[in-house]
Amino acid sequence: MALNRLFASLTVTSNLITRRTIHVSCYNLASKPNIHKPKPGFGKSYRRIVHFPNEYTVKPLDVTNLAGRDPVTGRVVAKGIGGGIKHKYHWIDWHRDGPTEGPPQEEKVIQIMEDGCRTAHIALVAVGDKLKYILATENMKAGDILKTSRNLPRIPVRANEGDAYLLGALPTGTLVHCIEKAPGMGGLYVHAAGTHGTIMRKQDDRVIVQMPSKRLFSFSQHCMAVVGRLSNVDHGNTPIGSPQRNRWLGNRPRSGLWKRKDGRHGRKIKPPKPVKEIFHPTTKPLPVIKLNMHP
Numbered sequence: 216m217a218l219n220r221l222f223a224s225l226t227v228t229s230n231l232i233t234r235r236t237i238h239v240s241c242y243n244l245a246s247k248p249n250i251h252k253p254k255p256g257f258g259k260s261y262r263r264i265v266h267f268p269n270e271y272t273v274k275p276l277d278v279t280n281l282a283g284r285d286p287v288t289g290r291v292v293a294k295g296i297g298g299g300i301k302h303k304y305h306w307i308d309w310h311r312d313g314p315t316e317g318p319p320q321e322e323k324v325i326q327i328m329e330d331g332c333r334t335a336h337i338a339l340v341a342v343g344d345k346l347k348y349i350l351a352t353e354n355m356k357a358g359d360i361l362k363t364s365r366n367l368p369r370i371p372v373r374a375n376e377g378d379a380y381l382l383g384a385l386p387t388g389t390l391v392h393c394i395e396k397a398p399g400m401g402g403l404y405v406h407a408a409g410t411h412g413t414i415m416r417k418q419d420d421r422v423i424v425q426m427p428s429k430r431l432f433s434f435s436q437h438c439m440a441v442v443g444r445l446s447n448v449d450h451g452n453t454p455i456g457s458p459q460r461n462r463w464l465g466n467r468p469r470s471g472l473w474k475r476k477d478g479r480h481g482r483k484i485k486p487p488k489p490v491k492e493i494f495h496p497t498t499k500p501l502p503v504i505k506l507n508m509h510p
Contacts, residue, residue: 253285255293261285262296262465263332265304273339273346275303278332283467299465302331308347309393309401311363311379311439319364324377327351327446334408336446350393350406352376352443367436376443382414382422383436389414391440394424398437408447412440 255261264279264286283296305328313320325339325346338351340361355377363379371386385391390411393402405412410427417423421433424440455461458468474481 252288252290253292261293263304265332267306271306271308271347273306273348276306278302278304280465295467295469296465297467298462300331300463304332305330305337305348307333307337308349309403310399311349311393311402311441313363313365313379315365317366319362319366319378319380322361322363324355324357324359324361326357327355329447333406334447334450335406336408350402350441351446352392352441353409353446353448354443355446365437365439374442377441379439379441381436382424382434382438382440383417383420385414385440385442387414387416389442390444391424391442392445393439393441394434395438395440396434398435398439402439402441404432405445408445408450411444 261281261283266277283293322340322342330337336351337348361377392405394404396403413425415423420436
């Protein structure tokens with residue numbers, strides 16, 4: 216009889232716990248829906264959205280600044296982004312396409328300018344009756360003639376700075392940037408200011424390139440690359456200079472995490488330690504050792 220009562224009480228208790236758990240779960244689900252909060256990184260920028268038209272144009276594109284928020288939910292994802300000077304976006308043409316036979320295609324540099332949405336400088340280039348933007352190299356200037364070719368000769372070509380050739384057509388030791396991942400995809404690697412890759416060696420139909428991170432990448436010999444080092448070499452060595460200029464760049468302050476005296480990792484003001492007494496060492500007599508004959 217007592218055993219039946221015990222089972223009945225356990226059954227009632229379990230039913231109450233189950234009902235309460237379901238009630239609380241439903242309440243939490245209704246009041247706090249499970250909204251997926253994105254995380255910064257993973258190749259997605261929460262600084263700005265560029266409105267690209269359907270066709271390529273050299274006109275500056277309109278930009279919507281996100282201030283570190285997700286464009287869908289409006290939630291703050293990156294807290295360190297906000298404010299800054301508004302910049303127009305210049306559309307870079309990543310495809311340097313040329314003839315596969317005969318003499319290379321010639322392009323003339325019209326103007327070298329700065330772009331607020333990227334670290335390297337850009338160049339306005341005329342190709343026939345069309346204009347396009349490309350990344351400028353270290354010593355590129357207005358009036359230069361650039362050559363572009365997809366021909367793979369038997370003997371490596373002697374290319375000048377700013378020329379675009381296949382990796383298999385360039386000699387070992389050439390500095391390159393804007394390297395294609397696959398033939399025809401457009402320049403994908405090495406875009407930052409002052410960076411470059413180096414052609415180390417060739418293995419069959421592959422070309423080994425040392426990236427700015429000192430890691431070796433193996434590309435197909437039919438991938439295009441631009442010769443030379445990218446412009447704005449001193450970008451990484453130039454100090455910001457002031458907190459106000461950091462705000463112009465679109466970086467928000469860290470909300471007082473660090474203070475010199477009492478903040479995080481700061482120099483804390485602590486009371487002095489108590490007085491330490493120093494005594495002259497005194498010689499104490501050694502204890503007397505008593506010996507006996509018993510083990």
